[in-house]
Amino acid sequence: MFRNKFTSLSITCLILCLISNPSPSSSSNDHSFQILDVSKSLQQTRNASSPSSTHHFNSALSLTLSSLPFNSNSNYTSLTLSRFTRDQARVRHLLHHHSLSLSKSKSKSRNPNFQSPVTSGFGQGTGEYLARIGVGRPVKQFYMAIDTGSDVSWLQCRPCFSCFQQSDPIFNPSASSTYKSLSCTSKQCAALDTSACFRDNCIYQVSYGDGSYTVGNFATETISFGSSGSVSGVAIGCGHDNEGLFTGSEGLLGLGGSSLSLPSQIKATSFSYCLVDRDSRSSSTLDFNSTAPADSVVAPMLSNSFIKTYLYVGLTGINVGGRAVRIPRGAFAIGRRGSGGVIVDSGTTVTRFPAAVYESLRDAFRDMTRNLRRAGGFSLLDTCYDLSSSRTVRVPTVSFKFSGGKTLTLPPDNYLMPVDESGKYCFAFAGTEGSLSIIGNTQQQGTRVTFNLAKKFIGFSPNKC
Numbered sequence: 086m087f088r089n090k091f092t093s094l095s096i097t098c099l100i101l102c103l104i105s106n107p108s109p110s111s112s113s114n115d116h117s118f119q120i121l122d123v124s125k126s127l128q129q130t131r132n133a134s135s136p137s138s139t140h141h142f143n144s145a146l147s148l149t150l151s152s153l154p155f156n157s158n159s160n161y162t163s164l165t166l167s168r169f170t171r172d173q174a175r176v177r178h179l180l181h182h183h184s185l186s187l188s189k190s191k192s193k194s195r196n197p198n199f200q201s202p203v204t205s206g207f208g209q210g211t212g213e214y215l216a217r218i219g220v221g222r223p224v225k226q227f228y229m230a231i232d233t234g235s236d237v238s239w240l241q242c243r244p245c246f247s248c249f250q251q252s253d254p255i256f257n258p259s260a261s262s263t264y265k266s267l268s269c270t271s272k273q274c275a276a277l278d279t280s281a282c283f284r285d286n287c288i289y290q291v292s293y294g295d296g297s298y299t300v301g302n303f304a305t306e307t308i309s310f311g312s313s314g315s316v317s318g319v320a321i322g323c324g325h326d327n328e329g330l331f332t333g334s335e336g337l338l339g340l341g342g343s344s345l346s347l348p349s350q351i352k353a354t355s356f357s358y359c360l361v362d363r364d365s366r367s368s369s370t371l372d373f374n375s376t377a378p379a380d381s382v383v384a385p386m387l388s389n390s391f392i393k394t395y396l397y398v399g400l401t402g403i404n405v406g407g408r409a410v411r412i413p414r415g416a417f418a419i420g421r422r423g424s425g426g427v428i429v430d431s432g433t434t435v436t437r438f439p440a441a442v443y444e445s446l447r448d449a450f451r452d453m454t455r456n457l458r459r460a461g462g463f464s465l466l467d468t469c470y471d472l473s474s475s476r477t478v479r480v481p482t483v484s485f486k487f488s489g490g491k492t493l494t495l496p497p498d499n500y501l502m503p504v505d506e507s508g509k510y511c512f513a514f515a516g517t518e519g520s521l522s523i524i525g526n527t528q529q530q531g532t533r534v535t536f537n538l539a540k541k542f543i544g545f546s547p548n549k550c
């Protein structure tokens with residue numbers, strides 16, 4: 086579906102690029118500019134729905150993945166604003182967790198009151214993409230938020246000391262024949278950041294800050310992947326006390342890099358997802374042991390020995406309109422003490438770069454879009470345009486350069502996002518105080534992202550949802 090759209094767009098571009106007045110000095114190389122289809126994307130913003138299409142790749146295990154349903158009572162602007170508020174909270178959490186890990190002040194808390202250090206929440210910010218997963222025997226299905234920024238998977242469990250509202254009946258461990266509590270001396274219990282022991286049952290806690298947390302029994306269960314298979318003995322949290330705004334989800338799937346994450350536990354050699362456009366209601370898949378599509382742009386997957394959870398990519402540069410953005414030396418490298426680096430995150434909305442990198446990128450983009458009508462900033466985004474009077478606009482291409490030499494060209498919808506229903510679009514990047522860069526889900530939309538854990542590469546294949 087997407088493929089067709091882009092083929093027709095490039096034909097439009099051939100015509101439009103000839104007609105429209107090119108900026109004076111740009112020696113218009115084919116890949117320097119792309120066409121943003123304003124009328125189509127606005128229609129989608131207004132519709133917030135589109136037919137679903139699901140592609141299955143050659144994988145062992147596959148789950149259906151969809152974006153959080155829209156709350157139709159709200160308007161698009163206020164939805165986007167609250168999304169950005171959650172996004173800021175998530176990024177603060179990721180940066181804080183990052184600096185905590187580096188300072189090594191994260192002492193293991195083993196007291197039953199769970200006074201672990203907590204920061205601002207990403208409990209609210211993770212619920213954007215939900216996978217449908219089966220738990221126990223007989224199999225019960227649940228919507229779980231996927232999160233590459235954490236490791237422990239959990240779901241709400243009866244009896245509930247405190248549970249938030251969910252659409253499926255809450256999981257009842259005593260009705261599952263495969264549920265088994267983990268003992269306090271198990272290796273899974275030892276791998277938790279925060280744990281306690283109660284009558285030799287391992288108790289876990291994960292805190293997301295701003296009041297969001299989950300506490301309960303750490304146990305093993307059989308996890309089912311649709312009709313594609315199941316894996317027994319997976320350690321998950323059975324949450325009896327769950328507080329916070331995990332809107333729309335019934336639990337969380339931790340896809341991070343440590344030994345407790347789902348991919349590690351099921352010994353997946355790879356996993357991949359495709360994040361459908363937020364404004365569409367189509368679904369896609371979360372696959373394990375899948376091979377990357379042949380047309381994937383391949384980048385090295387790096388690891389940081391100071392923080393195993395995050396999935397790092399070897400980014401070396403950014404191009405705007407075919408020209409390299411001037412970036413401080415080493416801005417993307419993982420420092421000897423674990424600082425810096427670039428992570429790929431499913432839960433962050435807008436890509437973040439250290440302030441100096443962001444400003445350089447933004448200035449390059451502004452420089453090449455002088456012909457477009459500027460509009461005031463919006464929340465964390467400071468470069469916006471009023472495109473309400475255009476059907477299509479020609480915008481400079483933004484691409485990521487990876488070590489190894491490959492370049493990923495982002496579709497225009499992945500860097501110019503509508504923030505209202507009337508045609509205001511903003512450049513979907515922002516700066517941070519920290520040294521960590523985060524590639525967010527707006528930039529990954531419509532792209533199948535494959536994390537090959539065995540061969541240590543990340544593949545990006547556009548238009549593969």
Ligand SMILES: *[C@@H]1O[C@H](CO)[C@@H](O)[C@H](O)[C@H]1NC(C)=O
Pocket residue numbers: 125128129132134135136
């Ligand atoms: C929006 O909805 C209309 C009417 O239901 C449909 O014809 C059109 O294809 C939709 N557009 C998009 C981009 O989803």
Ligand SMILES: *[C@@H]1O[C@H](CO)[C@@H](O)[C@H](O)[C@H]1NC(C)=O
Pocket residue numbers: 160161162163
């Ligand atoms: C949508 O929400 C924004 C921000 O809350 C508000 O300023 C605007 O008036 C609302 N628009 C409509 C059409 O309700």
Ligand SMILES: *[C@@H]1O[C@H](CO)[C@@H](O)[C@H](O)[C@H]1NC(C)=O
Pocket residue numbers: 145146316351352353354373374
């Ligand atoms: C994935 O493949 C590896 C290597 O072939 C295998 O050991 C593992 O069990 C597979 N995992 C799943 C979940 O299929």
